[in-house]
Amino acid sequence: MIHFESVAKTFTTGGLPALHDVTLSIAAGEIFGVIGRSGAGKSTLVRLINGLERPGSGRVTVDGQDVGAASPADLRALRRRVGMIFQQFGLLSSATVADNVALPLRIAGVPADQRKARVADLLDRVGLSAHGHKYPGQLSGGQKQRVGIARAIAGDARILLCDEATSALDPETTRDILSLIADLNRDLGLTVVMITHEMEVVREVCDRVAVLDAGRLVETGPVADIFLRPQAAETRRLLAQAGEGHDDHADFPGRVIRLTFEGDAIAQPVLTRVARETGVDLVVLGGHIGRFRQGRYGQLTLGVTGDAEAAVAALASYGAVS
Numbered sequence: 001m002i003h004f005e006s007v008a009k010t011f012t013t014g015g016l017p018a019l020h021d022v023t024l025s026i027a028a029g030e031i032f033g034v035i036g037r038s039g040a041g042k043s044t045l046v047r048l049i050n051g052l053e054r055p056g057s058g059r060v061t062v063d064g065q066d067v068g069a070a071s072p073a074d075l076r077a078l079r080r081r082v083g084m085i086f087q088q089f090g091l092l093s094s095a096t097v098a099d100n101v102a103l104p105l106r107i108a109g110v111p112a113d114q115r116k117a118r119v120a121d122l123l124d125r126v127g128l129s130a131h132g133h134k135y136p137g138q139l140s141g142g143q144k145q146r147v148g149i150a151r152a153i154a155g156d157a158r159i160l161l162c163d164e165a166t167s168a169l170d171p172e173t174t175r176d177i178l179s180l181i182a183d184l185n186r187d188l189g190l191t192v193v194m195i196t197h198e199m200e201v202v203r204e205v206c207d208r209v210a211v212l213d214a215g216r217l218v219e220t221g222p223v224a225d226i227f228l229r230p231q232a233a234e235t236r237r238l239l240a241q242a243g244e245g246h247d248d249h250a251d252f253p254g255r256v257i258r259l260t261f262e263g264d265a266i267a268q269p270v271l272t273r274v275a276r277e278t279g280v281d282l283v284v285l286g287g288h289i290g291r292f293r294q295g296r297y298g299q300l301t302l303g304v305t306g307d308a309e310a311a312v313a314a315l316a317s318y319g320a321v322s
């Protein structure tokens, strides 16, 4: 649905590229995350999808249409199919909630009666039916983002671009907004591209994720692979910084074993079984059970003082050992 083919973008002549040779495909109906430190090129990548930026070289296509070569009329049509929401919501403070949501429909020339019905439907979908007459200043941050989402999909958008859409929200409101986005993805088949610096946002809702480092795409893949089997140093750095992954216990006076398990293994009495089978005592040094969109996983950091090799062999039948 969305393809980047060897895309580069430089803003200043002779300056460093904001994006460098990015090749990437995003499939229809997936929730795709884009992560990376500040200045890595995340916003630039997403703004290339709706033509807010044009590639310096390479091609970006959406449903086969070359965005960089689009005429102003093509771009207007594209932006009806590609909605966007922002960290600071971007609402008109002098217009009511209903008028904010109606704006793209007004611009598209939708007649007033159809507009009214569509706005009512959209407000209902985002849980704001009772708030249409209010002004953005009277709403909470989460409610403002719901208005932003309703406005972004008002013109029957097939793609939703989210630029740090939950970064200004508290953790509980973040979860509510993510769950709304996941519902829209499921119910409408909406494709979502989500920029975030919050790893747990990616973990909870994304199907796949791309990691950017200084304008380069260093890694892309299913969320479970990126979180549990990161290949790039930058991915490992981002995960460690976010407190994801195994705890470090270099000071344990024996062998430290890191076990990562997914799917059915999560429900197994791993430790008692291994201890019984091998006669080895296991100490839990750290661990947590987490959830991806696709299922649960566990990470345990264990200390062994006896026959470590026997413990490693037994643990390996439950998951990946390192």
Ligand SMILES: Nc1ncnc2c1ncn2[C@@H]1O[C@H](COP(=O)(O)OP(=O)(O)OP(=O)(O)O)[C@@H](O)[C@H]1O
Binding pocket: 011, 012, 017, 018, 036, 037, 038, 039, 040, 041, 042, 043, 044, 045
């Ligand atoms: N309009 C612009 N003019 C000049 N330089 C720009 C422009 N937009 C982005 N850049 C530069 O391009 C690089 C990538 O910026 P971008 O905003 O895409 O990164 P980001 O990963 O989204 O960062 P952040 O998380 O801080 O928003 C940065 O070095 C930035 O300064």
